[in-house]
Amino acid sequence: MTARLAVLALAAALLVTLPFWMTSIYYINVASQVLFYAIFALGLNVIAGYGGLVSLGHAGLFGIASYATGYALAAGFGHIAAILISLCVGLVAMAIYAVLSLRATGIGFIMITLALGQIVWGLAYRWISVTNGDNGINLHGRPEPFGLSLSSASSFYYATLVVFVIAVAAVAVFVRSPLGAALMGTRDQPRRMNALGYHVWAIRFWACMLSGLLTSISGILFVYYTQFISPQTLALTSSAEVLLMVISGGAGTLVGPIVGAALVIIIKSVVSGFIERWNMLLGAIFVAIVILMPEGLVPGSARLWRLMRRKMSAAPRARAEASS
Amino acid sequence: MSALTVTDLRKSFGGLRVTRGVNLNVERGERRLIIGPNGAGKTTLFNLITGELTPDSGSVALFGSDITRAPSRRRPHLGMARTYQIITLFPNDTIIHNVCLALLGLSPIRWNPFLDMRRQGHVVEQAGEALARVGLSHIAERPLSQTSYGERRRVEIAMALAQNPKVLLLDEPFAGLSIDERRDVHQLLLGIPRDVTMVMIEHNMDVALEFAERITLLHFGEVIVEGTRAEVVADPRTREVYLGH
Numbered sequence: 394m395t396a397r398l399a400v401l402a403l404a405a406a407l408l409v410t411l412p413f414w415m416t417s418i419y420y421i422n423v424a425s426q427v428l429f430y431a432i433f434a435l436g437l438n439v440i441a442g443y444g445g446l447v448s449l450g451h452a453g454l455f456g457i458a459s460y461a462t463g464y465a466l467a468a469g470f471g472h473i474a475a476i477l478i479s480l481c482v483g484l485v486a487m488a489i490y491a492v493l494s495l496r497a498t499g500i501g502f503i504m505i506t507l508a509l510g511q512i513v514w515g516l517a518y519r520w521i522s523v524t525n526g527d528n529g530i531n532l533h534g535r536p537e538p539f540g541l542s543l544s545s546a547s548s549f550y551y552a553t554l555v556v557f558v559i560a561v562a563a564v565a566v567f568v569r570s571p572l573g574a575a576l577m578g579t580r581d582q583p584r585r586m587n588a589l590g591y592h593v594w595a596i597r598f599w600a601c602m603l604s605g606l607l608t609s610i611s612g613i614l615f616v617y618y619t620q621f622i623s624p625q626t627l628a629l630t631s632s633a634e635v636l637l638m639v640i641s642g643g644a645g646t647l648v649g650p651i652v653g654a655a656l657v658i659i660i661k662s663v664v665s666g667f668i669e670r671w672n673m674l675l676g677a678i679f680v681a682i683v684i685l686m687p688e689g690l691v692p693g694s695a696r697l698w699r700l701m702r703r704k705m706s707a708a709p710r711a712r713a714e715a716s717s
Numbered sequence: 718m719s720a721l722t723v724t725d726l727r728k729s730f731g732g733l734r735v736t737r738g739v740n741l742n743v744e745r746g747e748r749r750l751i752i753g754p755n756g757a758g759k760t761t762l763f764n765l766i767t768g769e770l771t772p773d774s775g776s777v778a779l780f781g782s783d784i785t786r787a788p789s790r791r792r793p794h795l796g797m798a799r800t801y802q803i804i805t806l807f808p809n810d811t812i813i814h815n816v817c818l819a820l821l822g823l824s825p826i827r828w829n830p831f832l833d834m835r836r837q838g839h840v841v842e843q844a845g846e847a848l849a850r851v852g853l854s855h856i857a858e859r860p861l862s863q864t865s866y867g868e869r870r871r872v873e874i875a876m877a878l879a880q881n882p883k884v885l886l887l888d889e890p891f892a893g894l895s896i897d898e899r900r901d902v903h904q905l906l907l908g909i910p911r912d913v914t915m916v917m918i919e920h921n922m923d924v925a926l927e928f929a930e931r932i933t934l935l936h937f938g939e940v941i942v943e944g945t946r947a948e949v950v951a952d953p954r955t956r957e958v959y960l961g962h
Binding site for chain 1: 767769789790791792793794799801805806807808809814817818819821822823824826827828829830831832833834835837876880
């Protein structure tokens with residue numbers, strides 16, 4: 394517990410002081426990306442990790458919230474109104490996703506979400522009169538909460554950090570709650586949960602809504618960060634990428650998706666500058682994780698740490714027994 | 718008024734008629750045993766009673782109220798609990814967490830996304846009491862994956878009892894248990910108060926006959942013999958299809 398608190402305190406200190414010791418604007422922007430993609434991964438983890446419902450269409454939801462922000466701002470709404478409208482649109486889209494896809498579980502759920510994601514991508518790509526097709530939509534300006542401009546890399550990073558901390562706290566509270574426990578119960582034994590009096594479908598639906606909320610928040614942060622949204626953001630590869638963040642970090646854990654997001658974004662944005670075939674490196678890392686730590690980096694590391702400690706505590710005892 | 722009334726219940730899977738007009742009348746507080754050879758439709762009958770399967774025709778009534786069309790998730794709220802032939806628990810959690818889930822299933826706080834489950838003292842307390850009834854309070858915090866088969870069977874019964882059921886359906890509670898474990902579970906079932914009506918499927922006749930007051934013999938989805946323990950055991954049809962000569 395003490396070690397965990399120490400790691401947590403160190404991580405918090407590093408995150409809060411990051412713009413001071415990381416002088417390059419590029420790397421501060423990469424850190425912002427890690428944070429909002431971590432929120433996205435946390436959102437997917439709610440249903441994939443805790444609910445056992447793997448979605449391959451979440452990039453569609455992410456994109457819907459991003460496009461909604463762009464449209465609302467273009468229509469003349471202020472930033473607060475645009476953000477609220479985008480959250481509502483994202484939640485309505487998630488509700489539609491959930492109603493359609495929760496008719497199935499397992500492979501069926503994956504295929505329905507994949508199809509829905511592809512429909513949204515197809516609309517964004519082909520409905521040019523509305524979405525501007527491949528050219529996408531440009532945004533101008535960022536919100537100014539409490540009069541603070543978010544135009545600089547550091548200020549945007551801090552705003553993203555605040556939202557990230559709230560998102561992590563929200564998921565942590567949810568996981569410990571009765572509804573969170575019920576969601577994990579529906580993942581492990583849906584039939585038993587039904588026999589115990591739980592409404593399995595409704596529990597999954599509300600989990601999807603929380604997932605949709607987090608996904609929409611990350612989509613809004615993304616579009617404010619890039620100031621641009623195009624169909625590429627909604628593509629299947631984006632859905633697969635965030636799913637890899639969840640799986641590589643550790644599905645069904647709080648910290649896993651955050652670590653997974655950091656891994657993918659750092660390789661994509663930083664390592665790609667040094668290694669031309671960074672995609673191959675990313676693939677190799679995933680293969681290594683799946684082979685060595687099938688449960689993900691965070692639970693896998695915890696397992697190795699426990700094993701190491703057990704061995705370290707056993708060694709002096711064995712020596713003492715041998716000498717006596 | 719009967720605790721459980723099943724009237725002309727029928728169920729087919731394609732061309733296979735699994736339940737053929739079953740009638741069952743279980744009085745309050747009664748201990749009813751359902752026996753029959755493999756494939757007789759005993760577990761299907763339980764699944765129809767609990768709503769996990771929808772009958773093709775017929776009705777199920779709980780204390781006089783027709784629950785045939787009630788979703789299976791509603792039935793625990795109406796006082797019906799069950800255990801499964803194949804133990805169905807949450808292996809990644811502790812024993813007490815399993816029982817807490819059973820308690821929360823009937824509580825409105827199951828929808829709450831903000832409360833900390835660990836701080837729900839009354840739920841944990843009730844779960845502890847249920848575990849004490851089955852003699853497992855000393856290992857309440859143990860992960861379920863580190864328990865024996867017999868202990869898991871008792872956890873299942875604790876989960877059912879935690880919901881304070883009026884009608885308890887037990888599907889082969891002695892299956893796979895050692896002699897000692899069987900004795901423990903038997904004592905546990907004998908200790909369940911009379912306000913709980915119990916219907917049990919069981920193949921182990923030694924313990925089952927001691928438990929049962931009335932017995933129903935199913936064969937190919939039909940009730941072929943029903944009566945008191947002595948009547949059913951003495952009936953030649955029971956010997957023919959089930960007990961053997």
